[in-house]
Amino acid sequence: MSFELPKLPYAHNALEPYISEKTIEFHYGKHHKAYVDKVNGMIQGTEFENADLETIIKKSDGGIFNNGAQVWNHTFYFEALSPDAKKAPEGNLAAAINETFGSFEQFKTDFANAGAGLFGSGWVWLVKNKDGKLEILQGANAENPIRDDYTPIMTMDVWEHAYYLDTQNARPKYIENFFEVLDWSVVEKRF
Amino acid sequence: MSFKLPDLKYDYNALEPYIDAQTMEIHHTKHHGGYTTKLNAALEAENVSGKSIEEILGSVSKYNMGIRNNGGGYFNHNLFWEIMSPNGGGNPTGDIGNAIAETFGSYDKFKDEFANAAATRFGSGWAWLVKENGKLKIGSTPNQDNPLMDVSDFKGQPLLGLDVWEHAYYLKYQNRRPEYIDAFFNVINWDKVNELFKG
Numbered sequence: 001m002s003f004e005l006p007k008l009p010y011a012h013n014a015l016e017p018y019i020s021e022k023t024i025e026f027h028y029g030k031h032h033k034a035y036v037d038k039v040n041g042m043i044q045g046t047e048f049e050n051a052d053l054e055t056i057i058k059k060s061d062g063g064i065f066n067n068g069a070q071v072w073n074h075t076f077y078f079e080a081l082s083p084d085a086k087k088a089p090e091g092n093l094a095a096a097i098n099e100t101f102g103s104f105e106q107f108k109t110d111f112a113n114a115g116a117g118l119f120g121s122g123w124v125w126l127v128k129n130k131d132g133k134l135e136i137l138q139g140a141n142a143e144n145p146i147r148d149d150y151t152p153i154m155t156m157d158v159w160e161h162a163y164y165l166d167t168q169n170a171r172p173k174y175i176e177n178f179f180e181v182l183d184w185s186v187v188e189k190r191f
Numbered sequence: 192m193s194f195k196l197p198d199l200k201y202d203y204n205a206l207e208p209y210i211d212a213q214t215m216e217i218h219h220t221k222h223h224g225g226y227t228t229k230l231n232a233a234l235e236a237e238n239v240s241g242k243s244i245e246e247i248l249g250s251v252s253k254y255n256m257g258i259r260n261n262g263g264g265y266f267n268h269n270l271f272w273e274i275m276s277p278n279g280g281g282n283p284t285g286d287i288g289n290a291i292a293e294t295f296g297s298y299d300k301f302k303d304e305f306a307n308a309a310a311t312r313f314g315s316g317w318a319w320l321v322k323e324n325g326k327l328k329i330g331s332t333p334n335q336d337n338p339l340m341d342v343s344d345f346k347g348q349p350l351l352g353l354d355v356w357e358h359a360y361y362l363k364y365q366n367r368r369p370e371y372i373d374a375f376f377n378v379i380n381w382d383k384v385n386e387l388f389k390g
Binding site: 026030031034066119120121122140141142159160161164165168169 | 335358362366
């Protein structure tokens with residue numbers, strides 16, 4: 001089986017001014033595509049040749065894991081961004097966020113701190129644990145919480161390539177911008 | 192005592208066209224400057240004073256992650272600026288030139304091996320040429336770890352370090368890390384590397 005780069009549900013310039021067209025062109029058109037191409041090449045002739053990405057994330061290591069997980073991570077990231085983003089959760093998800101973090105504002109602060117505090121390349125995740133409770137997790141490089149039996153419901157890329165053309169060293173500014181285009185209606189459905 | 196951000200010995204635009212002025216300025220003032228400030232704050236918080244950066248890194252397992260990350264970032268960038276020069280590039284000469292030819296077969300083979308170490312470091316990190324017990328070795332470390340650290344899998348005396356964090360090349364090369372690695376060979380200050388090798 002061979003993986004395909006999923007289409008973006010918006011134009012490359014649609015997230016301006018928060019995420020630039022140039023960033024999307026590289027991030028989606030080069031980085032995400034390269035992970036797809038590399039994992040497709042690497043799995044040939046291995047036990048993962050016909051595996052889905054979740055199996056690759058749970059069972060593989062090294063280059064197959066890195067590239068396979070990065071395909072999944074980027075797909076999950078891009079599909080939750082929108083030019084018409086719903087800016088705050090409602091319903092069950094809003095209640096769960098309030099219960100776990102105290103308030104939506106406190107959740108955003110905690111999540112932003114986790115993003116700013118992740119040293120090096122990686123991802124920050126909002127996940128459901130085995131008891132159905134929400135948690136914020138940091139993962140280095142390609143790490144994905146599925147491997148540890150969490151259910152991801154939202155993620156933010158903090159590799160420098162996600163923001164360096166737009167905000168350079170100012171990762172916190174990127175995190176603010178991310179919340180302007182994060183579509184909570186997508187996150188609600190996942191929850 | 193606190194550590195100071197060193198001045199560069201050349202202008203921000205001096206490594207053009209291989210490394211652009213905007214990258215150099217942000218890299219030096221913001222990234223290296225940030226590591227320096229945070230290192231000093233972390234050392235003060237842990238009441239560490241009177242130690243050289245090499246001593247701190249050599250026993251970094253005793254300290255918290257703030258000292259490991261920012262101490263590594265401080266040292267690594269100090270070295271990085273020193274081992275580059277607008278008059279750099281070309282083949283290494285002197286003792287280091289001989290040692291490279293002897294260890295790797297030729298300078299071209301050294302370049303291939305070093306470039307491969309830099310290209311295959313997944314995520315953020317550094318590629319290194321080090322000396323250990325008189326022998327040259329090539330390897331890489333994640334994030335701001337380095338071969339002086341007791342926690343590092345790859346150890347030795349750093350002679351040459353290449354920053355492969357995306358912040359080192361993204362404004363000019365974006366996703367094309369291999370082009371940045373190729374360009375780096377044009378600015379290596381082999382006189383400085385030779386001095387470190389003999390030291």
